[in-house]
Amino acid sequence: MKKLTIITLLVISVMVFATTPEMDFFGFIKLDMSFDSAQNTNGNQTYYVDNNAAGDIEEFNMTANQTRLGFNTKQELNNGVLIKGYYATDFYGGGAQIKANPRMRKAYVKVIDNKKTFIFGQHGDIFATMSPYGIDGSANLYVNVGYRRPMVAFQNETNGGVFTFALARPWSADANSETWNPEVNSPDFQFNYKLNSGISIGGYFGNRYEDIAGVRGVKVDSNAFVLDYHKKSSDKEMKCEVFTGEAMSGYYGGIGYDVKGSNAVECTGGWFNYIKTLDNSSKISFAIGTQENDDQYLAAGDRMKNEFASIIHCSKINEVISFDKGIAYHNTEYKTATSSVDYDDMRIMLSLKYAF
Known part of the structure; x- marks a missing residue:
């Protein structure tokens, strides 16, 4: 009888306070191929060009790991509050790398009441929300690519724009390369x-703790300031970003370092992306970017600077299948005992995607 009473109360609550939720499934199946003139950090995604003193090693890669599946839900309460849910799984693997195992990409809820929104769950970073168009991550991780992490956020729309504030899980590392450490004593x-x-205009501030190889690490301040610009019309789109901060590698991949010795490493960079629509079924993207570490605390062999440039042509084969092809150039500068040395990579990229 007690169970029946509880079930009855739950049913009445749903009938009184909410309408039936709507659910839409979405996703895409993706095949990416690339040829590199030099080795990079892994076979599927170029973070930086490897320091290979023995000479360049060419690589060919093919992966379907960027396939993504998910669903959206929407439910309006009788008081006018709108509840939206989002869930997506991909096969990138852990962290920012692409690996052949499932990973919960995002899972969050938005509670929307007029011009105010409350967000909780695993959501993309809100302080910098754009990245240049790329294939197979070819331009990614030189810039913020929407790292996702558990957070709670509040968003308020005003006449001048939209302000968002969030408390997010911090980034830290221990000897097992775990991405969270309880010794970080506050959220970001x-x-x-x-x-x-x-x-x-965006940014974040927090702290970082690193405990590597059993040696008790150090805690340093971590912060960033980011300035974005985005303009889009019917036939063209322009995106650009500049950023600066310290101990940023948990947010900005590629060549970043959090701590060297007992000091936070400063990092500065930016990128520009121009996308032109050619016709109803094709567009072309041009992108350039750079990221540079302050070498004050870097040792010989550490990465000092990354640069990239890419040209990508995107076309639709039909309503649901698209075909992207492009070329990208990457250059990574390493510190030596007396100066520096550069390594570069030319990448040819192809991508087929079925979206639904």
């Missing part, structure tokens, strides 16, 4: 103010 604080003009 993220913010973003997106103006109606297309300019966004």
Whole structure:
């Protein structure tokens, strides 16, 4: 009788306070191929060009690990509050790398009440929300690519724009390369103010703790300031970003370091992306970017600077299948005992995607 009473109360609550939720499934199946003139950090995604003193080693790669599946839900309460849910799984693997195992990409809920939104769950970082168009991660991780982490956020829309504030899980590492460590004693604080003009001002601040190879690590401040600009019309789109901060590698992949010795490593960079629509079924993307570490605390063999440039042509074969092809150039500069040395990679990329 007790169980029946509880079930009855739950049913009545749903009938009184909410409508039936809507659910839409989405996703894509993706095949990416690439040829590299030199080795990079792994076979599927170029973070930086390897320091290979023995000479360049060519690589060919093919992967379907960027396939993604998910669903959206939407439910309106009788008081006008809108509840939206989002869940997506991909096969990138752990962290920012692409590996052949499932990973929960995002899973969050938005509670929308007029111009105010409350967000909780695993969501993309809110302080910098853009990245240049790329295939197989070819331009990614030189810039913020939407790292996702557990967080709680509040968003408020005003006449001038949208302000978002979030408390997020911090980034840290121990000897097992875990991405969270309880000795980080506070969440990261993220913010973003997106103006109606297309300019966004964002940043975060927190701390980082590293305990490597059984040696008790150090705790340092971690922060960033980011300035974005995004403008889009019917036939073209322009995106750009500049950033600066310290101990940023948990947010900005590629060549970043959090701590060297007992000091936070400063990092500065930016990128520009222009996308032109050619016709109803094709567009072309041009992108350049750079990221540079302050070498004050770097040792010989450490990465000092990354640069990339890419040209990508995107076309639709039909309503659901697209075909992207492009070329990208990457250059990574390493510190030596007396100066520095460069290594570069030319990548040819192809991608087929079926979206539903």
